[in-house]
Amino acid sequence: MHRTKVRVVEDALDANNTIAAANRSDFDGSDVTVVNLMSAPGAGKTSLLERALDGLAEAGTRVGVLEGDVCGSFDADRLSVLHIPVVQLNTDNGFGGECHLDANMVRSALGAVPLGEIDLLLVENVGNLVCPAEFHIGEDAKMMVCSVTEGEDKPLKYPLMFRSCELVVINKIDLLQYLDFDIDRLEANILQVNPHAKVMRVSAKTGEGVDEFRAWLQALPAQVAEHEHEHDHEHVHEDHDHEHATA
């Protein structure tokens, strides 16, 4: 018996990324733009969707939601009044569920999502500021909601999450008058960690600022199409860069 060294040089998340690329290809094939929506538990992802998605279809963007939750269908039930396709995806396997969605879980739910009938799919990830940032699901854009009850320092504590998002929506601004919360400092911290992030201030409760978010959603499919056209080569490189060497 002797030992042999095997050169691997492979991203350990390649298995996930390969499935994410397959999801992406299915989404592209149906012309569906996909947003991975992340946040800490209770930041207001579902409330924001309740506000923002109402009337979106009538305005020309047919939207669907894939609801990721550890268990239950509470969020999907809340969204059912919007009369849009909502698919529940539970991560619970009987022993307590996963704390995030990965590409394979999303793939397993794709059969239930009517991709041919929608332009935009919002995937509401499990509430968590750590793991969801690690796992691509085949999305076109990642965004997150953070709320003014969470503390201004969160971007510095969870930089991986804040850096992965192109849009950060600060929710619950209706509560600012009751809190000692410095929203400008939060925004400065977001931009320190992710200078490219777009930041919006909203209240899903009063509706303040939600129009800007709705406009972002409506503009996204065209933006993504344009971006993909410009960066076609880069994407090919990213999606197929799982060559490995063994010696």
Add this chain to the structure above:
Amino acid sequence: MHEFDLSSAIVTTVLKHADDRKVTHVTLRIGRLRQVVKDTLEFYFAIVGKDTLCEGATLEIVDVPAALRCNTCKNEWEIEIPAFICGTCGTGAVVVLTGEEFMVESIEVEDEEDAACTAPR
């Protein structure tokens, strides 16, 4: 907390390359920006690897510093805190040079003496 899933991803990748041979050592390259806690990763790697060919394998983690470059003034530097704004010119036109790696670099496996072996020794 993400270390459990990251450990699973490592074991999956390692087994793919182990070719049914017992794995004794795994070398990883992990960038500072991945927010990986080494002790936790080792702890979960032992659990996830149990009853697989990875059981008992030692884990070696090579730290990769977080290095940035400013596209505006071409300044290059390493960071210890998550600040992605150029300290020289103050812009955010910053690209990450290293620090995002999450790589299985190499593995060591046990080979039977009489088995055909094409790898260099």
